Amino acid sequence: MLRRLIPDPFLLFLIGAVLLATFLPAQGAFAVLVGWLSTATIVLLFFFHGAKLARDQVLAGLTHWRLHIAILASTFVMFPLIGLAASHAAPSLMPQPLWIGVLFLCALPSTVQSSIAFVSMARGNVPAAIASASASQMLGIVATPFLMGLLANTHGGTGGLTGIGKVAAQIFIPFVAGHLLRPVIGGWVDRHRQLVGLTDRSTILIAVYGAFSAAVIEGLWRQLPLSSLAVLFAVDAILLAFGLGATWALGRLFGFSREDRITILFCGTKKSLVQGVPMAKVLFPGPQGGVILLPIMLFHQMQLMAGAFIAKAYAKRSEAD
Numbered sequence: 001m002l003r004r005l006i007p008d009p010f011l012l013f014l015i016g017a018v019l020l021a022t023f024l025p026a027q028g029a030f031a032v033l034v035g036w037l038s039t040a041t042i043v044l045l046f047f048f049h050g051a052k053l054a055r056d057q058v059l060a061g062l063t064h065w066r067l068h069i070a071i072l073a074s075t076f077v078m079f080p081l082i083g084l085a086a087s088h089a090a091p092s093l094m095p096q097p098l099w100i101g102v103l104f105l106c107a108l109p110s111t112v113q114s115s116i117a118f119v120s121m122a123r124g125n126v127p128a129a130i131a132s133a134s135a136s137q138m139l140g141i142v143a144t145p146f147l148m149g150l151l152a153n154t155h156g157g158t159g160g161l162t163g164i165g166k167v168a169a170q171i172f173i174p175f176v177a178g179h180l181l182r183p184v185i186g187g188w189v190d191r192h193r194q195l196v197g198l199t200d201r202s203t204i205l206i207a208v209y210g211a212f213s214a215a216v217i218e219g220l221w222r223q224l225p226l227s228s229l230a231v232l233f234a235v236d237a238i239l240l241a242f243g244l245g246a247t248w249a250l251g252r253l254f255g256f257s258r259e260d261r262i263t264i265l266f267c268g269t270k271k272s273l274v275q276g277v278p279m280a281k282v283l284f285p286g287p288q289g290g291v292i293l294l295p296i297m298l299f300h301q302m303q304l305m306a307g308a309f310i311a312k313a314y315a316k317r318s319e320a321d
Contacts, residue, residue: 022216048178067263072139079105080107095223138175208277211281214286232298
């Protein structure tokens, strides 16, 4: 499974969507069509996510409350505070939209698929990983817009609290509807996971194309120098390294078992591209949306590469023990 993630083939499709938007941006009536299509796929995406989330998977691991508090605190407290501190410590290093993108990255929930895959490979606590990652995704639907309302406004940006109504209509309501209908359609969704996965990918690609089209028309590549992209790469790398180090230290400080420390390490540092791109489209519908997506797109590939390396090292150590 991890061989299909590293290197991530989907990265090529993301780059293709950005290049297509650069040379053939959606304009006029076609841009309106892309916008409607993006909204429709976002609604369908979160409907499927609600339908495929088994309630017993979440409840099964929630008894390990110390572990889940540590993971959720890493995701929704530690990362936002790091991003906020960095954005205020060196605001001139990058344009404001990139810093807003970094704050948005820090406010995102954990991933589900890759977190569980890495925890499993590293011989961690898989049931707890399933529970924490699933709970993080559910909480993120509300927590991410709320956090962005606080973080972006402190940095002079917009979004977050002003977009909660749109988030409720396009994300939260479809998610709840899908979950309530799971007894009826859950079997069909479980049997057609490839179709659900295709919905994930198509939603991201359409949203990325639409966001970057608007940004390119507004002069994205003329306004964003290569030096800013180089700084963004360094900021993302430092953010990931700090997160990995802090979650590892947190696990040891509070005396968690080896399996639980592995779970904290992976679930506490992953950030969801699948949930981030559609949510950014809702929260930041203007031309700056394409710029705001750059940090999470870059961080996504970094976390996969670092996660694969660390998981393999843990697996070898487990085999040696």
